[in-house]
Amino acid sequence: MTSVPDPCPIDAAGELTRFRTEFYGCLTARADAVFELAEAVLCSDGPVRSLVELSLVGEHRRGHGSLYAALDRGRLDIGRLRLAMSAVTLPRAADGRLVLAVDVTCWLRPDAHTSPERILCHTYGRGKDQHIMIPGWPYSFVVALESGRSSWTAPLDALRLAPGDDLAAVTASQLREVVGRLTAAGQWRAGDADILIVADAGYDGPRLAWLLRDLPVQILTRMRSDRVLRRPAPARVAGTNGRPPRHGGEFIFGDPTSWGVPDVGTTTDTRLYGQATAAAWDRLHPRLTRRAAWAEAAELPVIEGTVIRLEVDRLPSGAIPKPVWLWWSRVDATPAEVDRMWxxxxxxFDIEICQSQCTDNYSLAA
Structure with a gap:
């Protein structure tokens, strides 16, 4: 492959060769067996339903006994692998910035009664569309997202959550390490656009933004439709006594009369969703209290951001579309930035495809 005169295949093949070599170097025990097992998983034609099937894949040139030995005695240098994953060419958004997605997926282990540190994991759609809690291991994933019609992602990190972990604190620490590795690998340099981190409603976006405020990142999270945020404090009237207010009026997601006129409004025609209408309100923040994560704070911060409400005409699944509320950790958004955020x-949602593939492989290995 490397002898083909076309420079694009040479570059792609050369980078793949370098990564495969580095991956092999990350294997510290039973390297050959683990390497060929990984090759078999990646090159198998169709879903693999049992481990023994992998020994029949052409890329697995060893006996089936080495397959089990790789799983039982193989060892991997996780730190070196993380550095290798950060050094490959990563997908970028249209404006050239890195866009990272974070999410938690669960490897359900209801029958593994002796497995340590299992947690009751929330699941939906099992047992007549009910919410069911099933014991398992939750993993926090960080991936780089692509643009265009591809749904490939570039995995950068995976971390298992322990019982009692603070999701926001663990995720912030995980993202800090990922951003540090990306910076060390030259993926982000001074003067580049901030890295955008996208998360779903299970994350506390304002708290993530506060914990990562010293890094070149922006946080974009979905918020539940029952949230209440606050506007900036009104200007202090001359001659007024008492402590100045820290918060303005309420912005109630479920009460349109509290919204006022949006600071930005856009309308976009899309292929999948029909007409997408976005409205944005500037400088909204949650009113924090001295509870939970903020109980020991010396002073409660005011964490301002932009709230975006997105409505679409239809969903590809045919379901009835509901408005989506987003919170972005920047203010003074322009119409182009509002469209870029939603x-x-x-x-x-591309990260969910990556997670389902990873958990399927975990289940196979178990």
Whole structure:
């Protein structure tokens, strides 16, 4: 492959060769067996329903006994692998910035009664569309998102959550390490656009923004439709006594009379969703209280951002579309930035494909 005169295949093949070599170097025990097992998983034609099937894949040139030995005795240098994943060419958004998605997926282990640190994981759609809690291991994933019609992602990190972990604190620490590795690998340099981090409603966006405020990142999260945020504090009237207010009037997601006129409004025709209408309100923040994560804070911060409400005409699944509320950790948004944010959030769903493939492989290995 490397002898083909076309420079594009040479570059792609050369980078793949370098990564395969580095991946092999990350294997510290039973390297050959683990490497060929990984090759078999990637090159198998169709879904693999049992481990023994992998030994029949052409790329697995060893006996089936080495397959089990790889799983039982193989060892991997996780730190070196993380560095290798950060050094490959990563997909970028249309404006050249990196867009990372974070999410938690669960490897359900209801029958593994002796497995340590299992947590009751929330699932939906099992047992007549009911919400069911099933024991398992939750993993926090970080991937780089692509643009265009592809739904490929570039996995950068996976971390298992322990019982009692603070999701926001663990995710912030995980993202700090990922951004550090990306910076060290030259994926982000001074003067580049901030890295955009996209998350679903299970994450506390304002708190993530506060914990990562010293990094070149922006946070974009979905918010539940029952949230209440606050406007900026009104200007202090001369001659007024008492402590100045820290918060303005309420912005109630479920009460349109509290919204007022949006600061930005856009309308876009899309292929999948029909007409997409976005409205944005500037400088909204949650009113924090000295509870939970903020109980020991010396002073409660005011974390302002932009709230975006997105409505679409239809969904590809045929379901009835509901408005989506987003919170972005920047203020003074332009119409182009508002459109860029909701489009970036829609790309977040690509991470769920990556997670389902990873958990399927975990289940196979178990």
């Amino acid at each position: 489009q970036a959030f829609l790309r977040r």
